Structures are given as C-alpha cells and as structure tokens.
Amino acid sequence: MSSRALWVLGIFVALVALLAAGLTLNPREVPSPLVGKAAPPFELPLLSEPDKRFASKDRLGSVWLLNVWASWCVSCRDEHPVLLELAKSGAVPIYGLNYKDKREDGLRWLAAYGDPYRLSVIDAEGRIGIDYGVYGVPETYVIDKRGFIRYKQIGPVTRETLAQKILPLVGQLSRE
C-alpha cells in the first residue's frame, strides 16, 4: 500500500467525519434576533368570531405559547397531536396564529383534527408573520410574563423538544 493511497484514504475519512459532524448541526437554526426581545405587539380578529379581537398585550403577566399554523400546512398535522396533549395537560396556554389561510379552511381544519388553542387569530396576509420573522409554518414562540420572546421553535414541536426545552423553560419562566 503506497503512502499516496493512504493520504487519499485519510483525507476521505476526515471528510466523512466532517460531514457526520455537519449532520448534528442545523443550518436553519439561525439564532433568531427576536429571542430575548419584546414580542411584536398585535391586535387581530378571532378566527371563531371575526367581530371580536385579541390583543397580545392582554397576555402580559402570564407565560404563553404563540403557535403559527395553517390548514394548508402538512407538517402542522404532525405536531397537532402533541399540541392537543399539551393543551389537555394545561401546562401552558397555546394561542394560534392562523397564517395566510382562508377562514373557512381554518375552521374546518380545527373541526376535523381538534382545537388545542385558547383562541386563534387571523393573519390572512401574513403581516404579523413578517414582524415575527416567520419563514416556515409551523413555528412556535414561548413568550414570558413581560411579553418577551424567550424561545423560538422552527418547524413542528415534537414530544422531545416539548419535554426537553419548552416545558422546563415554561416552568422556569412561571417562577420568574
């Protein structure tokens, strides 16, 4: 076996190790500039009764989750059972932001799969989504008593992230 061939093999092994290390990283996990900042305030019509409105400042003083969802979003279905369980446990209230959706589609979707939300608001044009830097649905924000964003989950909430990140954080924030 020549030393040249060994070199080639060595470099290849290093490359595979690098790629394996790359797999453990998430290039999309761009640290959100909003984490640690005040959540952009909004006041939007309710999905169930568009005459009524919900303002985010009403939630000051308690910890809550803002979950961005849409009826057209297939991965929202994956996280839906997790959210339903979380709602049943009563650990933290979930508010829904129905993003770039049609009202009747959203209502039909909730009727079909269950409604884990205290309430959902309509962001039909995605303006609030822009304020929050939403770039894919679903996304979930943990907002503390002072109205600051403390955590942002890009993509579906899984049982693991819920148990390892979101619930411990909610517990800590409730004691703050």
Next chain:
Amino acid sequence: MIPELGQVALSLALAVALFASVSALAGAEKSNAEWMAFARPASQSLTLLVAFAFGCLVHAFVVNDFSVAYVANNSNSALPLQYRVAGAWGGHEGSLLLWTLILGVWTSAVALFSRHLPEEMAARVLGVMNLISTGFLAFMLFTSNPFDRLLPAPADGRDLNPLLQDPGMVLHPPMLYMGYVGFSVAFSFAVAALLAGRLDATWARWSRPWTTVAWVFLTIGIALGSGWAYYELGWGGWWFWDPVENASFMPWLCGTALIHSLAVTEKRGAFRSWTVLLAIFAFALSLLGTFLVRSGVLTSVHAFAVDPKRGVFILGLFALFVGGALALYAWRTARIGLGGSFAPVSRESFLLANNVLLAAAAGTVFLGTLYPLALDALGGGKISVGPQYFEAVFVPIMAPALFLMGIGPLARWKHSSLPELAVLLRWALAVSLTLGLLLPLAMGSWKPMVGFGLSLALWVVLASLLSLRKGARTRSQYGMVVAHIGMAVFVVGVTLVKGYEAEKDARMRPGDTVEVGGYSFLLEGVADVAGPNYQAARAKVSVSREGRPLRVLHPERRLYTVQQSVMTEAAIDTGLTRDLYVSLGDPLEGGAWLVKVQYKPFIDWIWGGCLIMALGGLLAATDRRYRFSLQAKQDNVVEAAA
C-alpha cells in the same frame, strides 16, 4: 391499490438488485459462468421493476391521489397536467425514485452494450452497479418511501413549489441525473478493473464512451438549470455559486479531467493510477452532491426537507461506496504500474497540466462549498461563501487552462518540440491578441478583462481549427475541436456579460420611461389576469431604440393561491447579441410599480457554448472505433504491450 403495487415493485427491485450484485461479483471471483449469467437478465428486470414503480407514482399524481403523502405534499388538483407529471420528481422521495430509475437505465444500457467485454469484466461492472442500486433502493424504502399513505386523505394537495412549475422542471432534473448517475458507469468500470487487477488501455477504451456520454448529459443538465434560474428567479443572474449548483459543478470539473486523462491512458497507457482515482472521484462528488442536497447540512434554494435519518443513511452509503473503492485502490495501487514514459514537452504533459488545473478548480469549489460547514462544525459560527471568493480564485485557474487548450491538441504524443509548436501557433497567437484587444473598442468602452477574455476565446478557436489541419480527421478529433470551440463561445458570453451588463431598478408609473443599455422601456400599464392556479399582475412594456419601436414585453408578478407565494415571471427579449430582461416587482403607493430592467449582452452564448460542448462530446462518443471495439481491443493489446 396502485401505490401499493408500486411499493411491491420497489421491494422486489431491492431483492433483485441484491441478488444480481452478489451473484455477479461472486461469480466473477470464482469464474462461475452460471452465476455471472444472472447479471444481465437481473439488471434488466431491475430496471423494469423500478420503471413500473415510477409509473405508479406518476399515475398517483395524474389522478390526484392525495391519500399518498408525497402527492399531497407536492401537487394540487388545479396544477396543470404537465407539472403534475413533473411533480413526480419535485420533492425528495420522487426525485430519489427518478435517480434510481436512471441508474437502472444506465445499468441496462451496460448490460446491452457489453457483449464484447470479457464475461468476468462485464459481470463485475454490472455487479457494482447493482450494488449501488441496492443501496439506493434500501435508502428509499427505509427512509423516504414515495408511496407512504396519508390517511385520512386531505381534500386537496399542498401544491408544487411555484418555482418548479416551469418547463425547466420537466427537463433539468432528468438530464442532470443522467449525468450524475452516468458517472457510476465509469466508477463501476474502475472498481471492476481494480478487482480484476487489470488497469490497462483496454479498460480505458471501454470506459471512455460511457464517461463522455455521462459528461454530455451533465453539461446539458447544468446549462438547463442555469438557464432556468436565469429566467425564472427574476434576478437575471445565470450562476449563483449556490452550494447545490457547486455540487453539480464539481463532478463536471472532475468528469472533464477524467475524459482527458482517459485519453492518455487509452493512447499511451500512462496516468493509470490517476485516471482510476478520477473515475472514483467523479462519482464520489456526484454522491456528495446528493448528500448535500438531501441531508440538509447546507442551506440552499434546492435543499429538500430535513430529516436527520436520511442524512445518516446517505452518508453511510457515501462512506461505503467511496470508502470501499478507495480502500480497494489503496490495496491494488502497487499493481497498477506506470505506463509509457513521456518528455516534458509532449501531449501527455499538456494533458497532465490540464488535469492539475481542473482538479485544482474542483478543489477550490469544494473548499468554498464545505468551508461554512467546517467552520460551523468547529464552533466558528455561521457564514456563507459568496461569488467574490469563487470568481477571485476561478479566473486565475481557468485562464492558463484555456491557454493550454490551444496548444495541447497540436502537441505530439511522447515528445514534441517547443520551437515547432511556437512556429505553428505564432499567427494564431498574434491574431487572437490583436483582435481580442481591439474588439472591446467596438462595444463602446475598452476594458482590460474583456480584452483578455476575448483574446483567450479567439486563441482557443484559432488553435483548435489549426489542429484540424494537422491531426487525424476522425470523428473524435472533430468532437474535441467542437467541444473546445464551445468552451470559447462560453468564455465570450461570460466575458461580455460581466463586462457590459447594465441594470436599473426603477419606480415606474404607467407612462414612465427608463433607459438602459441604449434601449428605452415604456411602462404602458398593468392589468390583472388569472392563470389556472395563480392570479397575476401583467405589465405591458414597450421597448424602443432611438425612437424605433422594437417589441412589447409582458412581465408578470404571480400570486400562487395555494401556497400564497409570489413569483416574478420575467419577460425576456432574446437576441444573438443581447437579452433585454424586464421583471415586475412589488406594487408601490400611488399606482407605481417597482420594475427591474436589465441589458445582458451575449448572455445566450453562455448556454449556446455549453450546448456546443455537449455536441462535441456526442461526436466523440460515437466515434466508430468504439463500435468496432473487438477489433480495436486486439490492436490495443499489441499497442499496450509495445
């Protein structure tokens, strides 16, 4: 029911591929003719099974079967039929199925056109190719099954990404995959030759036409992708050095080096060890590209949904195939031998320089693509490497390569004389320098880089034509000359676009005019129109030059209703010497619109050059000596022994 049939076909295909690879490789090792005899029929049944599965998936798309999760994610009942068919490869699972189907097509082609090979060689090549099929079929069935059901079925699908709803989608991925996967043939020939311990001129002769055909497809595939990005993305750029573009460019550079080094190995028996390594690398880089796109380790416009399991699986395949081949190479390299010797000035030396430069180019692209990943893995934060890096390192590598491209074909094998070459080429050099430096004046302003680029392009054309006068007039000789001229055409396009392109972003109300590159663009108005699955604002822009009306362009800004995403549909007036490119941006207050107007001189030469290169490759690959290889093989053994 039909999706289940597709799934069954895929499972059967996995079993057939595994069986074929084991029996062919073991049969070749033990010289067992009965075992080896399975390789051909098994390869063909594998292809038929995968093609059947592919048909089932297309059927699910055509009939809007949204109970299939993949269809629900990538189609919609309002999607036009041609995009429902192309939607079959619009996402991860389906494009993987296309990949596997194309691998099957190549395997069957080898099975058909390998009758003249020694039985053991053919069995080994088919065995390796079936082994690759086994890996990819397992990858598909275990992590990315396109036939998974989604129950209860949604009323309608999520729609195909609007960027992909374009004729480019119908052609670009299949062509690109034909190229990527085609390098698996050269790879399999290399591995088979290493297994047999027989790396000689005959091996190179067998590999050459396959490698060239794969290279032709890859060239067309990359050109199509670049042209598609140009008119679809609405920015008017033709190459972005995006990680996934780089992933297709690295195998191309490596494949180009391979074509040239195979020529040396075939004619002179030299560079064997290097050639075999290049054959492994070309396919390794194709696999690496697949990994980069599928695993989500890099962000890109092309990246598919991220699932860590997939990344691990495909990294495993990459490590297995490439690692295995390299280990075999390390083990057998001592037996490869050196081949014919040559003088410092000879065609071999020029081809060696070509290989070094192309390998260096592939290396710089590789570094730029993986550097952000390496930095992130070492905790250095997130960065991206942009066009500035690639352009800065690429020009100094490609310029000498182009210069040598003129000399190489005129140099003699074994030994050539520099003074003789200088006499032969002095007029070509003088004419290309003079014309190249003067031509920019005709474009209005003299720029050194333009003069340099045009001189190089002219040099390549003149020297290539000269080589026709000197060399043997075979079809492969013509192929080489055509491909080199294609490269020159490409260089002209790149040089002139870089040198003289002009653009303006204007805020325009109906009735406003903007001037770019000597043309006036008048926005006459914007109207609403409805498409099958989108609503659009359609502008009417009249183009004139010095008061003479030329054309009316209709750029659109489309809102695709299902995904609520906005796409700009640029309007382009294409011409031999320039494109006029208008794209409609956002509406502003007071009835005004943001309009981007661009003047792109000679941009179509970029893709024209690629097509000419591909045509050259096709000419070379169909040279008659490959069709009468039996005779040639005998000649060659004598030649190699000499």
